[in-house]
Amino acid sequence: MEPGNGGKKVTIRSARGIVTCPGRNFVTLKIETDEGVYGIGDATLNGRELSVASYLSDHVIPNLIGRDAQRIEDIWQFLYKGGYWSRGVVAMTALAAVDTALWDIKAKLAGMPLYQLLGGRSRDGVLVYGHANGADIEQTVDQVGAYCDMGYRAIRAQSGVPGVKGAYGVGRGDMYYEPADAALPTETLWDTAAYLNHAPKLFEKLRDQYGPDIELLHDVHHRLTPMEAARLGKSLEPFRLFWMEDATPADNQEAFRLIRQHTTTPLAVGEIFASIHDCRTLIQEQLIDYIRSTVVHAGGITHLRRIADLAGLYQIRTGCHGATDLSPVCMGAALHFDTWVPNFGIQEYMRHTPETDEVFPHDYHFADGYLHAGEAPGHGVDIDEKLAAKYEYEPRQLPVARLRDGTLWNW
Numbered sequence: 001m002e003p004g005n006g007g008k009k010v011t012i013r014s015a016r017g018i019v020t021c022p023g024r025n026f027v028t029l030k031i032e033t034d035e036g037v038y039g040i041g042d043a044t045l046n047g048r049e050l051s052v053a054s055y056l057s058d059h060v061i062p063n064l065i066g067r068d069a070q071r072i073e074d075i076w077q078f079l080y081k082g083g084y085w086s087r088g089v090v091a092m093t094a095l096a097a098v099d100t101a102l103w104d105i106k107a108k109l110a111g112m113p114l115y116q117l118l119g120g121r122s123r124d125g126v127l128v129y130g131h132a133n134g135a136d137i138e139q140t141v142d143q144v145g146a147y148c149d150m151g152y153r154a155i156r157a158q159s160g161v162p163g164v165k166g167a168y169g170v171g172r173g174d175m176y177y178e179p180a181d182a183a184l185p186t187e188t189l190w191d192t193a194a195y196l197n198h199a200p201k202l203f204e205k206l207r208d209q210y211g212p213d214i215e216l217l218h219d220v221h222h223r224l225t226p227m228e229a230a231r232l233g234k235s236l237e238p239f240r241l242f243w244m245e246d247a248t249p250a251d252n253q254e255a256f257r258l259i260r261q262h263t264t265t266p267l268a269v270g271e272i273f274a275s276i277h278d279c280r281t282l283i284q285e286q287l288i289d290y291i292r293s294t295v296v297h298a299g300g301i302t303h304l305r306r307i308a309d310l311a312g313l314y315q316i317r318t319g320c321h322g323a324t325d326l327s328p329v330c331m332g333a334a335l336h337f338d339t340w341v342p343n344f345g346i347q348e349y350m351r352h353t354p355e356t357d358e359v360f361p362h363d364y365h366f367a368d369g370y371l372h373a374g375e376a377p378g379h380g381v382d383i384d385e386k387l388a389a390k391y392e393y394e395p396r397q398l399p400v401a402r403l404r405d406g407t408l409w410n411w
């Protein structure tokens with residue numbers, strides 16, 4: 001159809017969730033209109049995929065049929081306020097999928113890549129960071145070198161800790177590290193003292209080997225208390241990290257006051273946040289430097305934009321979550337967001353497997369350390385439903401962590 005339709009209603013004719021497992025599980029919402037234009041949104045919640053699929057098919061999709069697909073804001077408000085029990089991550093992931101699919105449709109109707117609708121290009125490319133993992137420091141140092149060779153300018157480094165089996169972020173020797181590995185959670189060990197002794201050694205070695213320019217990031221994955229996190233931040237200061245991520249759980253946002261008082265290492269948090277209320281104090285008190293929320297778990301483009309605008313008031317920049325459990329659909333939408341958002345910081349980019357890329361044809365591409373959103377109308381990512389149908393859902397959950405005495409810890 002021709003771009004622009006004079007405000008004529010574009011009716012949602014059908015919608016369905018598509019569950020597929022091309023190497024790992026993904027849930028995708030497809031919304032079709034009576035104009036023949038369709039949109040897709042990522043609805044994947046790692047380890048809890050079917051709850052979002054059911055939330056969509058049982059409770060959301062019946063509310064969409066017959067509505068005007070162009071009324072993104074009204075549909076968002078309807079599902080959020082109308083849902084009443086709306087702020088949980090399952091509800092917000094479902095809402096994000098609807099929102100992403102509707103932005104895809106609107107951009108296709110307009111004949112524009114999504115970033116143009118959001119306000120146009122703010123930068124030439126989206127700086128990304130890759131994941132270098134190793135069983136020990138030597139392996140991680142080698143992996144960082146491999147990412148430098150691929151052209152990355154920013155690299156997250158994680159290393160196994162001596163005597164700590166299954167410490168977070170240890171790879172399995174390939175590019176496609178995925179923690180959700182079993183139908184029931186794998187039990188891993190955690191030892192804070194051993195980790196706190198080990199982590200600064202990794203970054204000392206990395207700076208020795210690769211010099212001051214490469215951007216280095218590190219994910220603590222919620223393992224420390226606020227005071228332990230303060231100590232780690234301080235001990236990493238000589239190695240100028242781009243950020244220290246998820247240093248302590250942010251269930252209590254005020255906990256970050258203590259970390260902030262003690263260290264100049266930049267702080268990032270928010271990959272598990274579902275709404276602006278999860279980060280309001282963190283942002284308004286300038287307790288963090290980067291907000292990690294992304295499209296799929298924080299209510300879609302519509303809500304993420306509100307979070308980013310609030311963050312921008314406090315010079316806090318975005319650093320969208322981009323692990324492999326976020327599908328290429330989320331990545332495509334996030335890249336359009338990143339291309340526009342004025343207070344952009346960095347985008348996480350773990351490569352998907354070739355099987356996943358085949359199920360989700362997309363037009364974004366990597367060059368010289370940057371990802372580039374494509375120019376196709378919409379967010380530029382599609383789903384090959386025939387191929388998707390070949391990969392049946394496989395139950396998989398994320399690991400858990402226990403201290404040496406058996407106490408259950410944060411994973």
Ligand code: EZ4
Nearest residue numbers: 046179219221271323324325
């Ligand atoms: O553990 O996406 O920064 N990235 C991460 C990820 C998360 C997974 C959880 O589903 O912390 O590896």
Ligand code: CO
Nearest residue numbers: 219245246271
């Ligand atoms: Co993380």
